[in-house]
Amino acid sequence: xxxxxxxxxxxxxxxxxxxxxxxxxxxxxxxxxxxxxxxxxxxxxxxxxxxxxxxxxxxxxxxxxxxxxxxxxxxxxxxxxxxxxxxxxxxxxxxxxxxxxxxxxxxxxxxxxxxxxxxxxxxxxxxx
Amino acid sequence: xxxxxxxxxxxxxxxxxxxxxxxxxxxxxxxxxxxxxxxxxxxxxxxxxxxxxxxxxxxxxxxxxxxxxxxxxxxxxxxxxxxxxxxxxxxxxxxxxxxxxxxxxxxxxxxxxxxxxxxxxxxxxxxxxxxxxxxxxxxx
Numbered sequence: 001x002x003x004x005x006x007x008x009x010x011x012x013x014x015x016x017x018x019x020x021x022x023x024x025x026x027x028x029x030x031x032x033x034x035x036x037x038x039x040x041x042x043x044x045x046x047x048x049x050x051x052x053x054x055x056x057x058x059x060x061x062x063x064x065x066x067x068x069x070x071x072x073x074x075x076x077x078x079x080x081x082x083x084x085x086x087x088x089x090x091x092x093x094x095x096x097x098x099x100x101x102x103x104x105x106x107x108x109x110x111x112x113x114x115x116x117x118x119x120x121x122x123x124x125x126x127x128x
Numbered sequence: 129x130x131x132x133x134x135x136x137x138x139x140x141x142x143x144x145x146x147x148x149x150x151x152x153x154x155x156x157x158x159x160x161x162x163x164x165x166x167x168x169x170x171x172x173x174x175x176x177x178x179x180x181x182x183x184x185x186x187x188x189x190x191x192x193x194x195x196x197x198x199x200x201x202x203x204x205x206x207x208x209x210x211x212x213x214x215x216x217x218x219x220x221x222x223x224x225x226x227x228x229x230x231x232x233x234x235x236x237x238x239x240x241x242x243x244x245x246x247x248x249x250x251x252x253x254x255x256x257x258x259x260x261x262x263x264x265x266x267x268x
Binding site for chain 1: 146172211215217246
């Protein structure tokens with residue numbers, strides 16, 4: 001706990017501004033059984049990926065893993081800057097949040113969101 | 129408080145601009161995006177190619193021209209067996225090719241390439257003929 005009664009957090013906010021955080025590009029598909037979400041997160045490994053559902057908000061985030069590089073490496077030209085990723089989606093109750101599966105491969109996060117199936121009870125008709 | 133709000137707005141705008149630039153319909157946005165780094169006698173080229181497998185990546189180097197090509201296969205879009213409906217399609221998929229002019233000639237047969245977490249890293253040694261030669265100054 002801090003000894004100070006009041007702390008101005010605007011300095012922290014400015015740090016957040018200068019930190020690179022990107023909205024990852026996504027593909028979303030749906031079929032009768034599942035919703036599939038793919039997100040581009042180049043530079044992030046599976047350990048840094050976080051998928052969470054709070055109420056009806058699905059949040060995916062991933063931290064960029066800095067690669068250990070020689071100190072003599074000097075940047076000559078850059079079209080992209082490494083950064084973290086974060087994107088949120090509103091989902092409804094048709095998604096079974098307990099069964100969401102996530103896999104990270106080649107810089108893409110693949111999410112499988114199963115849809116709740118309507119309870120249909122089939123009654124076998126026996127011939128008499 | 130006011131300052132914080134402005135920063136939040138700018139932060140949001142910065143993200144939106146970056147996002148829109150990447151998802152632009154115009155083809156002037158090159159793919160893949162690259163970085164070029166230099167370390168003494170080596171040149172390192174990095175490229176963001178999320179979703180590709182290393183088997184589908186092709187590299188060609190001749191003197192000072194590097195060509196990166198390949199195909200990003202979609203895990204779902206090609207599947208016609210499943211009745212898939214597309215809700216959002218922002219990720220780059222399909223064939224691509226990019227030719228990069230390097231600042232100097234490199235030894236193509238000593239090039240090394242690694243693909244990890246969607247980032248391709250190519251290490252290229254500078255050609256012997258290009259390296260700076262030390263000239264000794266004789267005193268007379």
